[in-house]
Amino acid sequence: MNFTGKTAISTGAASGMGLLFAQSFASLGGNVVMCDVNEEVLNEKVAEINILNKGRAIGVVCDVREYAQVCAARDKAVEVFGRIDIVANFAGGTAVRMRKVDRSEYPEFPDVPIDVYDWGIDVNLKGPFYFAHAVLKQMRKQKSGLIINIGSITGQEGDGYGIDYPTSKAGLMFGLTKSIAQFGSPYNIRCVCISPGPVLTRTNMANMKTLVGRAADPQEIIDLCLFVASDKGQFINGENIMIDGGRNAMGRWK
Numbered sequence: 001m002n003f004t005g006k007t008a009i010s011t012g013a014a015s016g017m018g019l020l021f022a023q024s025f026a027s028l029g030g031n032v033v034m035c036d037v038n039e040e041v042l043n044e045k046v047a048e049i050n051i052l053n054k055g056r057a058i059g060v061v062c063d064v065r066e067y068a069q070v071c072a073a074r075d076k077a078v079e080v081f082g083r084i085d086i087v088a089n090f091a092g093g094t095a096v097r098m099r100k101v102d103r104s105e106y107p108e109f110p111d112v113p114i115d116v117y118d119w120g121i122d123v124n125l126k127g128p129f130y131f132a133h134a135v136l137k138q139m140r141k142q143k144s145g146l147i148i149n150i151g152s153i154t155g156q157e158g159d160g161y162g163i164d165y166p167t168s169k170a171g172l173m174f175g176l177t178k179s180i181a182q183f184g185s186p187y188n189i190r191c192v193c194i195s196p197g198p199v200l201t202r203t204n205m206a207n208m209k210t211l212v213g214r215a216a217d218p219q220e221i222i223d224l225c226l227f228v229a230s231d232k233g234q235f236i237n238g239e240n241i242m243i244d245g246g247r248n249a250m251g252r253w254k
């Protein structure tokens, strides 16, 4: 695969899969716009990519919950690289974990302050929605583009406590991805959702069962994203692809 001359925006790019996507895309010659709220780590990671002298990286501090910041990230990408070929929406996570909610204090869903769930829905669902609305203006002009949403097995399974997360991920996996694919078809724009099971960006994900008996190495998820973005992946569109070691087929064995 070679992404020379292509530009990708990766959100949540200071850590985990958003970072790995940016590193992998740049190692294959592409330019990356790395968006995150963690400015210090973001700047460090951007510099590490640029030292390698392959594809070029820039960092944009961008809270995906803020539409004006999302538009500013889009404008920066076009100003520096002239185009946007791919947007990969990695920023996300379960609000009760990301916001460090103490379950002994807030034992059940209705006990958790609503602003925690607001955060989850805003980052996981509204962020990708905002990015789609902002970058499709540019992609429509170019008559090309790809948006990769990142769903989750939890979007299919549900979760009785971190309810913002499956609600948002299901929105990406089905409604948003198919809708953007429909809008995009006259303009040669695709939209694909990639939905992992447990991924070892955190060691405790190893506890989640799968049919293959392990969690994913993050690179396995990124390799699928890169395939979808590559010349060989052009027929994949409007689809939610589970990459979960068969967890979605486990049924009562879970």
Ligand SMILES: NC(=O)c1ccc[n+]([C@@H]2O[C@H](COP(=O)([O-])OP(=O)(O)OC[C@H]3O[C@@H](n4cnc5c(N)ncnc54)[C@H](O)[C@@H]3O)[C@@H](O)[C@H]2O)c1
Pocket (backbone or CB within 6 Å): 011, 012, 013, 014, 015, 016, 017, 018, 035, 036, 037, 038, 062, 063, 064, 065, 089, 090, 091, 092, 093, 094, 123, 150, 151, 152, 153, 195, 196, 197, 198, 199, 200, 201, 202, 205
């Ligand atoms: N790790 C897993 O097992 C797993 C499984 C299924 C799906 N996913 C999904 O994959 C994606 C990446 O997961 P990860 O484990 O690599 O994540 P991670 O926690 O390592 O990284 C998330 C990044 O998002 C950034 N971020 C948080 N809020 C933001 C905001 N408002 N605006 C911009 N950036 C923000 C954080 O600073 C962080 O750098 C997430 O959407 C997650 O829901 C992960």
